[in-house]
Amino acid sequence: LPIEFVTARPILQTIEKAGYEAYFVGGSVRDTILQDNIHDVDIATSAYPSEIKALFPKTIDTGIKHGTVMILSGQNKYEVTTFRTESGYQDFRRPDKVTFVRSLAEDLKRRDFTVNALALKEDGTVVDLFNGLQDLKDHILRAVGKPEERFHEDALRMMRAIRFASKLDFTIEAATEAAIKHHAELLEKIAVERILVEFNKMMMGQKPVKGIRYFLETGLYAFCPQLNEQLPKLKRLLKIREDTHLKNENQVWLLMCRVLTISSNQSHHFLKAWKTSNELISAVSNGLDLFEAMDQNAVSEQILFQTGKTVIKDVLTVANVLPNAGNSDQLLDRYEALPIKNSHELKINGGILLKAHITTPGPQLGKLLAILLNKVLTGKIENKQPDLLLEAKKIVSED
Ligand code: ATP
Ligand code: MG
Numbered sequence: 001l002p003i004e005f006v007t008a009r010p011i012l013q014t015i016e017k018a019g020y021e022a023y024f025v026g027g028s029v030r031d032t033i034l035q036d037n038i039h040d041v042d043i044a045t046s047a048y049p050s051e052i053k054a055l056f057p058k059t060i061d062t063g064i065k066h067g068t069v070m071i072l073s074g075q076n077k078y079e080v081t082t083f084r085t086e087s088g089y090q091d092f093r094r095p096d097k098v099t100f101v102r103s104l105a106e107d108l109k110r111r112d113f114t115v116n117a118l119a120l121k122e123d124g125t126v127v128d129l130f131n132g133l134q135d136l137k138d139h140i141l142r143a144v145g146k147p148e149e150r151f152h153e154d155a156l157r158m159m160r161a162i163r164f165a166s167k168l169d170f171t172i173e174a175a176t177e178a179a180i181k182h183h184a185e186l187l188e189k190i191a192v193e194r195i196l197v198e199f200n201k202m203m204m205g206q207k208p209v210k211g212i213r214y215f216l217e218t219g220l221y222a223f224c225p226q227l228n229e230q231l232p233k234l235k236r237l238l239k240i241r242e243d244t245h246l247k248n249e250n251q252v253w254l255l256m257c258r259v260l261t262i263s264s265n266q267s268h269h270f271l272k273a274w275k276t277s278n279e280l281i282s283a284v285s286n287g288l289d290l291f292e293a294m295d296q297n298a299v300s301e302q303i304l305f306q307t308g309k310t311v312i313k314d315v316l317t318v319a320n321v322l323p324n325a326g327n328s329d330q331l332l333d334r335y336e337a338l339p340i341k342n343s344h345e346l347k348i349n350g351g352i353l354l355k356a357h358i359t360t361p362g363p364q365l366g367k368l369l370a371i372l373l374n375k376v377l378t379g380k381i382e383n384k385q386p387d388l389l390l391e392a393k394k395i396v397s398e399d
Contacts, residue, residue: 001124002032004041011043011056011071011078012122018055020047021104022080023119023127030115033126033136034168043080044119046102052080066098083107092155092189105129112150112157113164114142139170147179155186158220159198166202166211180218187223192275195224203252208244212237225273233260244321249276250283250311254318257288264288287315294319294328301377304335339376339383346373348388358392371395 005024015022026042045052049069053059058072067082084098085106101107104119104127111117114132126133130144141164143150143157151158158180161172172180187195202211215221216235222228236259246252253271256262262270264285271281290307293299294315304312312335319328340346350365359365372388372395375381381391 002038004028004038005032005120007076008041008043008078009122011073011080014055015045015047015052015080016122018047018051020045020051021083022047023104023121025108025119026111026116029118029120029126030132030136032120033118033133041078043078044083044104044107045080046083046104047080048082048100052082067100084110086110086153092152092186109144111144112154112160114144115140115164115168115170117144135173139168140173141165141168141170141176142173143176143179147176148182151179151183151186155183156190156194156198158183158187158218159190159195159202162211162214162218162220163198163202163205165214166205166207168205169207169210172214177214177218180214180220184219185223187220192225192273196274196276199224200249200252203255204246204248206245208246209238209240209242226270230260239323240321241323246321247317248314249280250287250314251317253280253284254287254291254314255321257284258291258318258322262288264292283311283314287311287318290315290331291319294331299331299334301334301338302374304331305338305341305373305377307335309335309341339379343373345383346376346388347383347385348372348392352385352389353392356389356392358389358396368392368395 005028008024012022012024022043022045024041025044028038028041031038047055049061049064049067052069052071056071056073060070060072062068062070062079063081067084069080071078071080082100083102083104083106084100086098108117108119108127108129114130114135116132117130118132119127121127135142141161161176161180164170165172202208202215205211216231216238221231221234227234237255240255246255253276257267257270260270267285267288268281271284286307290299290303290312293303307315309332312332316328316331346369348369350369353359353365353368354361359368372381372392375391376383376388381387
């Protein structure tokens with residue numbers, strides 16, 4: 001067993017000694033059997049949250065309404081969730097009402113896919129009520145129970161299916177795929193924020209092209225923000241390199257904007273509709289500015305300076321993923337060669353210019369600083385204060 005399980009074993013043993021059941025469940029069990037790396041282990045138990053809290057000295061109520069308590073044990077934290085069923089699905093969304101139950105089987109039944117419905121006992125035995133082990137072997141994603149019902153209950157599961165198809169490089173079983181096609185429009189009922197999470201994970205998975213193919217073929221795309229009627233452009237995503245491995249969300253959305261021919265100016269509106277963070281919106285917009293300069297074969301030192309190293313790297317990653325990518329590798333070298341990387345490094349500022357009576361407060365001050373910055377970036381003058389002051393005087397006198 002991986003070290004994460006070994007260190008968590010005493011937690012399960014404590015719960016069992018008190019007369020309750022406890023199992024590892026969810027992604028960590030699946031990924032362990034697949035011999036993939038795991039991050040966090042989830043524990044499911046027959047004990048109620050109050051009973052868990054009575055057993056462990058340090059706990060936090062992280063999701064008490066849903067039956068989740070976090071146990072703090074040394075350096076480690078474990079989410080322990082009481083077995084539950086979900087009842088009263090309304091509007092095709094996850095129910096707010098959960099019912100705690102004492103039976104593992106009931107808990108596993110509510111889970112989305114057979115490979116996600118395995119439970120692992122502290123002694124290493126696997127509980128497999130839905131043939132999840134066979135599906136894991138065959139690399140198949142199959143809904144637990146009747147797929148039509150399961151997607152009707154919670155439409156987000158359709159996005160989860162394509163996310164796991166990409167993440168695990170699995171095939172979606174035929175009846176499960178057919179049910180997604182049939183119910184795709186239910187995705188409209190789901191909060192965009194939740195769709196975004198699954199979409200990002202799909203795009204960052206091992207086999208994004210596989211996930212994207214399902215996303216397009218099932219019609220799910222048409223019920224995502226701003227993607228309806230974009231099929232011809234979205235199909236370009238099928239042409240990205242097979243070995244594409246996007247590392248962050250900025251790369252995901254840079255790629256999306258490029259494929260959809262969304263300009264830097266238009267990207268704010270598009271990304272707002274997807275409810276991405278403001279940091280992402282600004283990074284993507286900067287990245288698109290650089291892309292647009294690359295399109296024109298007019299990448300200046302200023303644009304490299306403005307874009308910054310992190311986003312330049314994201315742009316290069318995305319450029320390399322797209323077919324007929326030009327060679328843009330020298331951009332990073334050009335960035336590294338810039339005399340300064342940050343405007344604070346400029347050896348002059350507004351205060352110094354005003355003190356030297358070279359100019360007065362107002363827009364002309366900002367303009368003058370911008371000109372000086374450009375001259376430094378393009379190597380026309382050195383980043384030394386006397387040189388900068390001399391140059392500033394010259395510019396003002398010529399004005
Ligand atoms: P990852 O490694 O990406 O975290 P995961 O399988 O752990 O994958 P989570 O989203 O963390 O995925 O969910 C944990 C488990 O909870 C799943 O394995 C599944 O059993 C169950 N689950 C999560 N969301 C749903 C859902 N919408 N419907 C049914 N079961 C779900
Ligand atoms: Mg998880």
